[in-house]
Amino acid sequence: MKKKAVRIQDLSFSYPDKSAALDRISFSVSSGESLGIIGPNGAGKSTALLHLNGVLKGKGEVRILGEKVHKGNLKWVRSRVGIVFQDPNDQLFMPTVFDDVAFGLLNLGWEKEEVQNRVQRVLKNLGLEGVQDRNPSHLSFGEKKKISLATVLVLEPEILVLDEPTANLDPGSRRNFLEILEGIPKTKIMATHDLDSVWQLCSRVLLMNKGKVIAQGESREILEDEKLLEQNNLEVPHRLLLEKKE
Ligand SMILES: Nc1ncnc2c1ncn2[C@@H]1O[C@H](COP(=O)(O)OP(=O)(O)O)[C@@H](O)[C@H]1O
Ligand SMILES: [Mg+2]
Numbered sequence: 693m694k695k696k697a698v699r700i701q702d703l704s705f706s707y708p709d710k711s712a713a714l715d716r717i718s719f720s721v722s723s724g725e726s727l728g729i730i731g732p733n734g735a736g737k738s739t740a741l742l743h744l745n746g747v748l749k750g751k752g753e754v755r756i757l758g759e760k761v762h763k764g765n766l767k768w769v770r771s772r773v774g775i776v777f778q779d780p781n782d783q784l785f786m787p788t789v790f791d792d793v794a795f796g797l798l799n800l801g802w803e804k805e806e807v808q809n810r811v812q813r814v815l816k817n818l819g820l821e822g823v824q825d826r827n828p829s830h831l832s833f834g835e836k837k838k839i840s841l842a843t844v845l846v847l848e849p850e851i852l853v854l855d856e857p858t859a860n861l862d863p864g865s866r867r868n869f870l871e872i873l874e875g876i877p878k879t880k881i882m883a884t885h886d887l888d889s890v891w892q893l894c895s896r897v898l899l900m901n902k903g904k905v906i907a908q909g910e911s912r913e914i915l916e917d918e919k920l921l922e923q924n925n926l927e928v929p930h931r932l933l934l935e936k937k938e
Contacts, residue, residue, distance in 0.1 A: 695758035696720045697851050697879040698744065705739055705750030713739040714750055715903040721881060721896075723850075728890030728911065729883040731900035732925035737883035738778070738855050740900070744881070745773040745853070757850065774849030778856040780836035783843055784828040789820065792828055793842045800847075814846045818872060834865030838872070845876070854882040858889045887929040891915055899924060 698721040705714040714736050721727045729737050742748040744756070746766045754761040761769050777783050786792040790811060797807045815821050818838050823831060828839055837857075844852065857873065858866045870889055873880065884890060890897060890911065897914040899907040901924045907914055914920070918928050 695723075696755070697723045697725070697757060698881065699753075699755040699758075700740075700743070701753040701755075703740075703743060703750050703752035703754060705743065705748060707739075712903045714743075716752070717900070717903070717905045719898050719905060719908060721851075721879060723879055724877070725896060726880040726882070726894040728887075728894035728897045729881065729900060730885060730887060730890060730897055730914075730926060731883075731906075732885060734902075735900040735924075736903040737900055739903075741775060741853050741855050741881070741883055744851070745770050745775055747775075771847065772849055773851045773853060774844035774847060775853040776840050776844050776855065776857065778859055780828075780833070780840040783840040784836060787827055788825050789815070789828050789831075789839050789842075790824040792839060793824075793846050796843060796847045810846055811842075814842050818842055818845075832865075834861055834869070837861060837865070837869055841869075841872070849878070851879045851881065852876060854880070854884075856884050856886075857882055858884060858886045885926060887915055887921075887926060888931050891929040891932050899926075901925075 701718050702716045703714055704712055704716050706712050717740060731737055743750060743754050746761050746769050756769050756772055759765060784792050786795060793811045793814060794807050797810060815824055820838055823835060828836055857869060861869060870892055874893055894911050897911050898905060899914055906924060907920060915929055915932055921927055
């Protein structure tokens with residue numbers, strides 16, 4: 693049997709003094725697949741994502757590429773799983789774009805010249821060559837979002853995890869960012885309540901609410917289910933409705 697990129701089994705997690713943020717959730721993601729984790733605010737989507745690289749540790753099992761995540765292999769896990777946070781300001785902290793993107797590689801002890809080559813290649817692929825000497829905090833939100841993605845891609849993870857990738861982007865930046873994601877041939881897991889972006893990018897969907905998995909299946913099966921989505925404070929994506937009318 694082919695190893696799953698991600699396999700989560702009976703995972704539960706509570707924040708201090710809180711009821712369960714995750715209540716025995718189970719799901720898996722095959723290599724090369726794009727999974728959309730959808731659900732209303734507070735469903736537990738971000739909490740679930742933070743278990744994928746061991747930032748949070750709940751009860752139950754998280755396996756990455758067949759390996760059980762534990763204290764002893766977090767470095768390896770984080771080299772395989774790259775997370776793009778919802779807010780780029782949580783990801784960017786260096787004085788220049790170049791320094792931010794180079795940070796991870798320098799940390800791994802790479803030679804300066806190799807770092808330079810790799811960083812420049814990634815920036816070029818994302819159309820960011822022109823801003824490499826700028827201070828990230830002076831750039832637009834859309835640019836910051838792409839730089840956040842660059843800081844993750846430069847480490848060449850096998851699994852790309854994105855928390856609310858389209859939040860706060862204007863329509864043009866949103867389209868641009870989604871096109872970039874579409875062109876990245878990796879296993880992708882994104883959490884969002886932007887169901888149009890899920891319809892565009894993901895072949896499978898996991899619906900969460902109140903820390904539980906409510907449903908999972910092919911994107912069309914879940915995203916067409918008006919009643920199921922409404923019950924969970926979501927709605928059928930506009931794109932899907934338009935396609936049905938045509
Ligand atoms: N750092 C935190 N401390 C305490 N409770 C938290 C924290 N982050 C999230 N929660 C709670 O955990 C639940 C799930 O939150 P979250 O995973 O952020 O949901 P989502 O990403 O789906 O909006 C919510 O009830 C939220 O209030
Ligand atoms: Mg969230």
